[in-house]
Amino acid sequence: MSPDLLVVDAKDNVATALRPLEEGERLETKVGGSTLEVTVSEPIAFGHKIALVDLERGEQVLKYGEVMGLATQRIARGQHVHVHNVKGPETRRDGS
């Protein structure tokens, strides 16, 4: 496991920072079988998330291989992913 970033599931498009990340840092992390490189584009606190790919507005944010939210604006790879650019997914009531 990477000491900088943690990706839970191969489907995920965000990673969790395992230490405070500085703007401009270039990090590598394993996603599934391959290594992905990402450049940090703004300071990201420990425990917060970074985008591993470019996300369009309305696109699903995936963590644990599941939908944890929807992007409320375009999020570029390397940016901080949090409440300022993500909202909760729509609630479904019956699973139908």
Place this chain on the structure above:
Amino acid sequence: MKFQGYRRGNGRVGVRNHVLVFPTVICAAAVAEKIAREVPGTVYLGHQHGCGHLGEEQEHMIRAMVGSCTNPNVAGVLLVGLGCEMLSAELLGEKLRDAGQRVETITTQEMLGTAEAIGKGAELARKLLEETRGAQREPIEASGLMVAAKCGASDTLSGLTANPALGVACDMLIKEGGSAIFTETPEMLGAEQVLASRAASEEVRRRIWEITSRTDDKIKALGLDIREAEPSPGNIEAGLTTLAEKSLGAIRKGGTTPIVEVVDYAQRPSTKGLVIMDGPAHDVVSVTGMVAAGAQVVVFTTGIGTPVGSPIAPVIKVSSNSSLYQRWQGNIDVNAGSILDGEETLESMGQQLFAEILEVASGKLTKAEMLGHREFAIHTIAPTV
């Protein structure tokens, strides 16, 4: 896979051999507490219920109390009643006997006040201890175990280290034919889809949607939206963004096997495997409910640190990060933070946890037991009258 446990009647197996002194109503609590103090080796269970229950709360309370007193870790029970209460020692005593539990009862109003009740009660408690203290542990298959999975005082790493490691251990136990149970319905909201997709039957799928929708509605009926309150400001500061993210991390503690049954609070499952109990996320209330449902061992993950235990079941504390472990070594049994330090993988940490569950089931004391943590609180579902 085997552990050293106590065989009870009707095929159930215990990992402790407790004699409980249980007040059936709060008005008998002081008498019960004094009896337990006079008879070292007995365990006192304090609570504030037993009277004034409206409607279905009465059945709910009976189920929680009978469940607690018939957990297989309990060898015998002294019920201490007042006399005029709703849930009398006579009423609960009959239910415990029907369930095959060894029970004695004492009713304070039939005695000459507190002093005599304590004296007579202590005599009965000593008799129960003498009868049950000779029980011997014997090798028993792990399939006889039901482990309760719980997370509380969580941090941003709980869902990444301790919870998934506990999930691995739950998967291993279920593969051995045993059971795992988890609850905290409010922390399933946003992850309903994931849980429902793992339902072993249409009925379980329906029940998962039913309990999550009902919890959501109850919160809405108070004029609140859980999606505004959760994640909490502290959660957000720590990096959790949405309720769904929090829930997805929370449900990892139950592992990845099909969900075979959804039970009510304190209700005993009828099937082996992974079970969901409908209940609140309150730490002590949820642990009490899962132990009343029959869990003999609790595994409790924490990121910020909480010391709570149970008077009936050993509680294994798992830290999600190494700094908590270093500060709280007196409270934490296993450090899942070592996954991030590169010393362990989720898989190896899950195996270590499973081994710890079997050792604790065989008699190894947990830190919560050594520290005397015996928190106990029953969920209420109606106003008290």
